[in-house]
Amino acid sequence: MTASTAQADWDVLVIGAGPAGATAAGLLAQAGHRVLVLEKDPFPRFHIGESLLPAGLPVLERLGVETPGDTFVYKAGAEFVCEATGRRGVFVFRESLPGCARHAWHVERSKFDRALRDRAAALGAEVRHGETVVDAGADATRAWVRTRAETFTGRYLIDASGQSRLLARRAGAVQPYERFGHASVFTHYAGLGDDAAAELAPHNNIRIMLRPEGWGWIIPLPERRLSVGIVSRGKTTAAELEAGLLAGPMVQRLTRGARRLETHVVGNFSYKNTAPSAARCTTAGDAAGFLDPVFSSGVTLALRGAEAIADLVGPALQNGTEAAPDLLHRHDAGMERAYRTFAALIDRFYNSNFAETMFLGQNTQDQPLRRGIMSVLAGDVWREGNPFQDMLLAARRTDNRVRGGHAAGATDDARHDEH
Ligand SMILES: Cc1cc2nc3c(=O)[nH]c(=O)nc-3n(C[C@H](O)[C@H](O)[C@H](O)COP(=O)(O)OP(=O)(O)OC[C@H]3O[C@@H](n4cnc5c(N)ncnc54)[C@H](O)[C@@H]3O)c2cc1C
Structure with missing residues (x-):
């Protein structure tokens, strides 16, 4: 612990026991840190967000989550369908670029989230239900979380409160995506x-x-x-x-x-969190941003983001460097790239004839392009060298058309913009 660190009750405080919170908590506890998770609801509880992507599967394996048939259904890919015209297009994950799982799962979320929570607890995290966090924050010396009854202190804080997005709200950092589903x-x-x-x-x-x-x-x-x-x-x-x-x-x-x-x-669900991390605190999953769910990216971004956070915060706690304000800068940049990739795709989905030309009809694309599309659809958006992803990221008309700025060259000619 650094000399300036005040005495803290816990190494890590986590708000929320959904996929993001459970993943970060489980991996940090596994690394030997004292982790407290505060969750407002009893589990199992209903949650939407049932279709996973291949890029999240390694995180589940690493956590040791089993895949019983009452919780998981094998998912080979995605079909885009227009009932009005009868056109459809089929995209299967085994066509994606190498290096990513070849299938995904659909899950019954109440059981899936409980299974993740159970793994976090089995790996050593303390998970308390019925604990609604009403405020939370961090400064150079410590992190803290306040429930109605108590205040907890920690060396680090992870906000995984989903759409409650406590830290983003507190920082005034919620910027809605105006052109996405609401x-x-x-x-x-x-x-x-x-x-x-x-x-x-x-x-x-x-x-x-x-x-x-x-x-x-x-x-x-x-x-x-x-x-x-x-x-x-x-x-x-x-x-x-x-x-x-x-x-x-x-x-x-x-x-x-x-x-x-x-x-x-x-x-009211599509928004960007413009302040994902600060000294001694960060956000994971929906608390870090939420995109229209058309490409089923939410849980995968939550799992991958939380895993990366655990892999950075864990060693920092070990070395006593967890208060460094730039601890998560590279992580935030990596997540920003992932969000921007999906956001650019979603923007085209809504605001151009891209969906019809790209996703409906027979497999007309050339193979490298198709494999690149599949890799993005698989959630494999942290890799380098995917020309389709590069095209999405490079295009002038960008994703982050959010209220209050960040338009970054957005134009309104979307209907005619074609890949
Ligand atoms: C209509 C719709 C369809 C979707 N479809 C998909 C899909 O097909 N595939 C996909 O991957 N994603 C989908 N999503 C997104 C997905 O649901 C989320 O991205 C995912 O649940 C994020 O996980 P999380 O852990 O960040 O948040 P959550 O799963 O929401 O977990 C947050 C937890 O924090 C707790 N919490 C909140 N506030 C507090 C508080 N103040 N104190 C204590 N605890 C608190 C909550 O009770 C909850 O358990 C969809 C979303 C919507 C809205």
């Missing part, structure tokens, strides 16, 4: 019939349904369940879900005889 309505079906199960298996691709004001998803879940939802750039309602995707031929066919479960609505 709201979602979704539901689950239980008891899919044999025909539906046969149609979905064995690839169990996520189906991304192109719609006029946004897009929809169809995700096969364990135990013959189906997740169906829409994301919209404007307000969206359960009635829109009913009249649109649920009334369409594909959902009608897949859910014949199945039981519809509760409907959920979430809003």
Whole structure:
């Protein structure tokens, strides 16, 4: 510990036990640090965000998470579908550039998150549920977290509070992405019939349904369940879900005889955190930023980001250098590149005819381009030498069209911008 460090109760305080918090907590505890996780909800609890990407799989392996069939469904890739025109395109992860897993998983989030939490605890983190953090911060000498009943101090603080994004709010660093999806309505079906199960298996691709004001998803879940939802750039309602995707031929066919479960609505979710790290504190997962979920990037960014944080903060705690203000500068730059890659893709998805030309129709792309696209769709966005990713990052019309600045050369000619 540095001479200037005040006596702290814990080495690391983590807010939230979702995928980001559990990953960071588990890996730091495994490295021998005293880690306290404060989580407001009891687990298991419902959560949306069920389709993972191959790039997150090594983190699950490293944590020692098992993949039982009641929680995980094999996912070969993604299908883009336009019901209005009947056009579709299939992208499978085994076509991506070498170096990344060749498949992914869909997960029942309540069980998946509980499994990650259990691994964090088994690796030595103390996880307390029913603890709502009301404020948190850090200075040169210590980090602290306040619940309604108590204040905890630590040598380092990781905000993994998801969409609560406590530190970003505190710093006034939340900047919405104006041109992305803002709201979602979704539901689950239980008891899919044999025909539906046969149609979905064995690839169990996520189906991304192109719609006029946004897009929809169809995700096969364990135990013959189906997740169906829409994301919209404007307000969206359960009635829109009913009249649109649920009334369409594909959902009608897949859910014949199945039981519809509760409907959920979430809003205001695409934003950038412009201050992801400071001295003795950082953010992971949705607390570090959230992109429209059309490319299923959220959990993978949470797992990979939290892993990288643990690998930097752990040794720093060992050496007593955890207070260095630039400790996470390179990490933040790496994450910024990852977010920018997805954001550039999402921007094109919404604001040009890119989705139709790139994702619908037969496999017309040349092989190197297609493999590059697949690598981005696989979440393998930290690699060098992917020409498709380089094209996304280099284009003038960029992702970060966020309220209050960072337009970075954005133009409004999006409809005609083509790759
Ligand atoms: C409509 C929609 C569809 C999505 N689809 C996908 C998808 O297909 N694939 C994908 O990868 N991602 C998807 N996502 C994104 C995904 O849900 C998130 O990126 C992911 O859950 C982020 O994990 P996290 O650990 O950062 O946050 P969370 O999973 O939200 O965990 C944060 C935890 O912090 C706790 N917490 C919050 N505030 C406090 C507090 N004050 N005190 C204590 N605890 C607190 C919460 O209870 C929660 O358990 C989707 C998101 C939406 C909105």
